[in-house]
Amino acid sequence: MTLVLQNLSSFLTDSLNLKLKEATTIVNLQEGLRNMLQICVALCIDAYLGYRWMLILSSLLYSAGLFLLALSVPGGEGCPSNCFKELKHTSFWEGLTLVVVGGAAQVIPLYALSFEQTRVAKSPEDCEPARVQIGCFSAAVKESPADDNLRTRWRLCTVTEVEQTKLLLDIIPMSATFIVYGMVKSLGNTFFIEQADTMRGGTPLVLLQLIQLISKSAVNKGYKMVLGKRIQRIKRRYSDGVKIGIGMLTSILCCAVASQVESKRLKALKKKGLLDNPEAKAPMSASWLLLQFIFLGAMEGLAGDGILNFFGHYVPDSRRYAPVFTSSLTGFGTILSIGFIAIIDYYSRFRYKESWIGESVNESRLDLIYRAYVMLAVLNCFIYAYVASSYSYDNIIGRPENEQEIPVLEVQQQQETAAGDQQNKQEQEEYQLQRMPVR
Incomplete structure (x- = not known):
């Protein structure tokens, strides 16, 4: 499914004959919402x-969405020129909606079920059980039973809840600088794919995407081995900020290299007289795109993993919701990329009397669009440097990479028999919540 969504742009432009701007908007919208x-x-x-039922539901939604997308593919000669308007008469939008919802519903259950963290164990004999209330959906310990009615009406909060709210408010300025990461990341599933589709074979697109994943993993591990440990020994609390900053610098290199490669591709088309042919293949190998895919993977391994660690350190209940915060900010940046491209289109029409985003890649000026992303990434780096230098790193909640043991929740079970009560002879189960270390 991931492979299908990564190549959705080519499917929209080749099979459905959509314009480049329309295809890019659809891809960014579905990825951002997902x-x-x-x-x-x-x-x-x-x-x-719960996790298991959500995983089953997401699989059903995925299957139904793929089936409807397959039905929307036209037969014969393909779609007419106004295929975007004709899509409303097909099952494309229904299928895409199911794919978006199914994709959003599948990430968390897969992650949670991969790391099963709840077990049932017998309570020690010398341990006095603590009573907790077991509801329909969860178990929770009430900190202020006398004020429970006020808490349910949002009139009273515990000290812990107030402190967690303050922590969330403190990370808003830093979180705002992470949005550009999602904007640059969206290029990998849109314009990068279209570039590779309009270049000669020799290097399959799947190979480029595989190299991107390898680069992401290798750079992440290399940073931890080389720089991560040294920074933690010198200034432990600044490790996440440095990692994100290096990743943002890498995003500048990614967009700059992509701009240079696209300029070379357009010159090769112009030299052969194929610049006005929307279906022409540039007389150069797709291996020229290798470097920008490597930088894209390095950016994800540095900035993406650094943002995840940042939320894991400073967000309350971070072990469960840090990946969710990271994905949400990335998705928000992907959707904002639609507006940024619209601004570039308006500027090019107003300033140069022609659009930089044509109906196809060969009729567009992606090199200039990449340069606009370079300027955006440079500006964001300066803003991030200012915000990160003034951010207080003292409110750290945890350091998962330094913890040898992960505390998780264990449900302990003890059986008791009511003494002195002849009418009630059934065994009663009492539950106690206790934290236990698990390697």
Whole structure:
């Protein structure tokens, strides 16, 4: 499914004959919504369905969405020139909606079920059990039973809840600088794919995407081995900020290299007289795109993993919701990329009397669009440097990378028999919540 969504742009432009701007908008919109909906999925899992039922539901939604997308593919000669308007008469939008919802609903259950952290154990004999209330959907310990009615009406909060709210408010300025990361990341599933589709073979697109994943993993591990440990020994609390900053610098290199490669591709088309042919293949190998895919993977391994660690350190209940916060910000940046491209289109029409985003890649000026992303990334780096230098790193909640043991929740079970009560002879189960270390 991931492979299908990564190549959705080519499917829209080749099979459905959509214009480049339309295809880019659809891809960014579905990816952004898919990431942002994970917050709603997390709340739904906690309140109603649970991980296993949500995983089953997401699989059904995925299957139905793929089936409807397959039905929307036209047969014969393909779609007419106004295929975007004709899509409303097909099952494309229904299928895409199901794919978006299914994708959002699948990430969290897969992650949670991969790291099963709840077990049932017998309570020690010398341990006095603590009574907790078991509701329909969860178990919780009431900190102020006398004021429970006021708390349910949002009139009274505990000290812990107030402190957690303050922590969330403190990370808003830093979180705002992470949005550009999502904007640059969206290029990998849109313009990068279209570039590779209009270049000669020799290097398959799947190979470029595989190299991107390898680069992401290798750079992340290399940073931890080389720089991460040294920074932690010198200034432990600044490790996440440095990692994110290096990743943002890498985003500048990624967009700059992509701009240079696209300029070379357009010159090769112009030299052969194929610049006005929307279906022409540039007389150069797709291996020229290798470096920008490597930088894109390095950016994800540095900035993406650094943002995840930042939320894991400074967000309350971070072990469950840090990936959700990261995905939501990335999705928000992807959706903002639609507006940024619209601004570039308006500027090019107003300033140069022609659009930099044509109906196809060969009729567009992606090199100039990449340069606009370079300027945006440079500006964001300066803003991030200012915000990160003034941020207080003292309110750290945990350091997962330094913890040898992960505390998780264990449900202990003890059986008691009511003494002195002849009418009630059934065994009663009392539950106690106790933290236990698990390597």
